[in-house]
Amino acid sequence: MPQTPVSSDSAQDSQDTITREINQLHADYAERRAAGAPAEDEVALDFAPYRSSILRHPTKDPRHVDPELIELTSPAFGHTDVGPIESDLTISERGEALGERMILEGRLLDADGRPVSGQLIEVWQANAAGRYIHKRDQHPAPLDPNFTGTGRCITDSEGRYRFITIKPGPYPWKNHMNAWRPAHIHFSVFGNAFTQRLVTQMYFPGDPLFPLDPIYNSIVDQDARDRLVAEYDHELSSPEWALGYRWNIVLNGSKSTWFEAEGDEA
């Protein structure tokens, strides 16, 4: 690998440099796999092509512990916290958001395939032009006054969620010269245990920016990357109104499944 860059936010490197580093790290993983190492399903914390990670990843191995009771339970959210209209990002008091309207549905599951019901999902995203409403976003693309790009919902008894939104555009960032993020929606999810807390990003099928993006590629396993990509579902599309995408979220296994399975609400 080339020498480690000193500044975590310098936009000096070319896309070629970043792509070469990504490909090298993926080749290293392929070698580990070929030597019999297990699949790496989780994101790497130390992934230098994502320059901001250089000074922000722990260098020591995490300490393995048995979770305690507080960690095997989760904060509760309910309809006192989240109203039903918060899952529709396309409506505002003044009018409708611009862009390609989409229905996004899926299920929140644990590693045994059990639905995670009554839990909170929060989403945020850029608008159709690839611009976030956040004041730090300097991308000279139009803001949409009718689109804030934030939504919330509580999963139903089958772990289902459903958002109505606009397909986000790709947006430029300063990781390196001419850096563009693939279109994505940020997801923040609570499980049945605090240890299942997940923040991730959902992508769209066939994005040409995939091979170039250091964040997406920080998951070195192709199957694990594929699990972050929604599926276009024509059955879910609504005639003359919106396109349907489906994406399931699977939380890691937790001893809380035992805890909860014992079934008392006390």
Add this chain to the structure above:
Amino acid sequence: MNEETSRVALKPTAGQTVGPFFGYALPYEGGPEVVPPYRADAVLLHGVVYDGAGAGIPDALLEIWQADASGRISKEPGSFNRDARTFTGFGRAATDAVGHYQFSTVVPGPVTEGGAPFIAVTIFARGLLDNLYTRIYLPENEDANARDPLLASLSDAERATLIAVRDEDGNLRHDIHLQGEKETVFLEFRR
């Protein structure tokens, strides 16, 4: 992925960084106030989140989850619309321009008899590709802390990264170092 999901081992969805723009989506009014700061038993829990160069991280987000003062774990919703009565046990705070965070909360009691109480913490930040877990133990619980399996397994320097200190005003001060000499002990949970 499809709907063939019952009773099969599924691969987990990998994490991705919270990115730079969570600030208009995740923090919310009252998020850092697990209990109102005017309550007699309220304690200020605060500190700085540092990167490997010793700079405060201005775009980090902390969440805490804890029992109440008697050690009871809440199952109450209401963290987004706090009513000043219900203890939900959950708090969320973004760091400010110099990496400082603060919560208003109560000192948790032991969840199990004789156990060392702690505040469970998870950390998100731009540049941090997945959330990290750690714990904040209380400095006054010396005996229980000495018996705690995690704390007992650590060197003195490591242990110090998990125990808050009382500052001169009686607040709980707890810094978090993502990297470097004082790197905080982060946790991976056995399943």
